Amino acid sequence: MNLPAGGHSSTFSQISHAATASFSEYLSRSAPDLLPGRGSAPGITSNAEHLAPHATTIVAMTYAGGVIMAGDRRATMGNMIASRHIEKVFPADNYSVLGIAGTAGIALDVTRLFQVELEHYEKIEGTLLSLEGKANRLGAMIRSNLPMAMQGLAVIPLFAGFDTDRHMGRLFSYDVTGGRYEELEHHSVGSGSVFARGALKKLWKPNMDEDRAVSVAVESLYDAADDDSATGGPDVVRQLWPVVYAVNSAGAKRIPERVLAAAAEAVIASRAVAGREA
Secondary structure: OOOOOOOHHHHHHHHHHHHOOOOHHHHHHHHHHHOOOOOOOOOOOOOOOOOOEEEEEEEEEOOOOOOEEOOOOEEOOOEEEEEOOOOEEEEOOOOOOEEEEEEEHHHHHHHHHHHHHHHHHHHHHHHHOOOHHHHHHHHHHHHHHHHHHHHOOOEEEEEEEEEEEOEEEEEEEEEOOOOOEEEOOOOOOOHHHHHHHHHHHOOOOOOOOOHHHHHHHHHHHHHHHHHOOOOOOOOOOEEOOOOEEEEEOOOEEEHHHHHHHHHHHHHHHHHHHOOOOO
């Protein structure tokens, strides 16, 4: 097949024009219908929580050398338990993690797109995006879901990572408009967040080591589950424990189940010994 004169350069020019370090930006130009939450959903109202599974509760905190993020395993649909096995905390890349609260299906799509976004940037630019840049990119994705959020299908993430420039762990929260806020020390989102934050205020200490931070995360989720029906506590019968990630200068790692089981059982044992009702 013979291309017309200038055919190669024309094709190269089109590809170069389409190339961008942002995968979500490229997708919005070439296939906007594939973006999470694109457009609106006629007929969806503020009762959307009865129509789609919702994810709750996420906690995050700094510790000496990094950050910890943890999420319970329950998803609800109105007054029903939609899942006892859902995972709500994911590695975004080697040095950051993302926790999701809100409409589970859309939140999971946003998570996958964000992971691809960071991988795409690294391949195009040949370097990691800064933690600040990652937080800003995530805010733009949340903002694009605003039409759905106004109809009850909101996504509220919690983002954390190790800042390789500042050599410290940092936390970021968001609102439904994509507004980004840096949080100091610790934070929580989701239906049980008010109870988890109360626990974190009492349990968190500066310069905790990783083991202590994991225990605090597990206990704060336990307190959230104690007062919030949408948050699932440790399930000893099914051997279900929170999903917990630690991020430090060595990268992101998932805390093993045996460690979480021991932490949860220690919390349960201490509460049983105390014999307190409230």
